[in-house]
Amino acid sequence: DTAVSQTPKYLVTQMGNDKSIKCEQNLGHDTMYWYKQDSKKFLKIMFSYNNKELIINETVPNRFSPKSPDKAHLNLHINSLELGDSAVYFCASSQAGPRVDIQYFGAGTRLSVL
């Protein structure tokens, strides 16, 4: 069983569309994250949730809206997609606490906006 699973793995869409990426973790962790990896492979934190509460919201356009229906799920909804949104989006999860907060990543969702 995959510990952190994201769907879909690939997403190709037109500019202006709205799309969602789903993430589920079966590790029993209480914290989940979204990261963006750009074309130069640079990874940057977008959001983090702890027990369904938004903790980190980096300078991300408000077209991006995370939703956490429960501790095991953190979805990312993107409105009015732009060319610059093309990237790989990673979901991750961890257990809060010193020394145990190793973040485990999903396989990534490659988003291509045409």
Next chain:
Amino acid sequence: AQKITQTQPGMFVQEKEAVTLDCTYDTSDPSYGLFWYKQPSSGEMIFLIYQGSYDQQNATEGRYSLNFQKARKSANLVISASQLGDSAMYFCAMREGSGGGADGLTFGKGTHLIIQP
């Protein structure tokens, strides 16, 4: 200023040799964690090893060890007896704070390691 610096964009290493991937970090927080991840060409991010700022000993996980030099703010990854399957991007990352909250990781730009037969 960059918080995580990986100065080797790419490295070629002969199979079975040991490899050292450099990482320096910058933080004023006395409590932090350092992580290394591997990203093969298939794209997933694989956790390799963790070092806490208060850990007295260098972390080791199988063929991976972390050469932690706190005064120099460096956390180099050492891979012993490299294998062809070690060819991948390697990222150094830091979490500032004690890890009690939902702190995001700050990543370096990565090192592309290629193991040659």
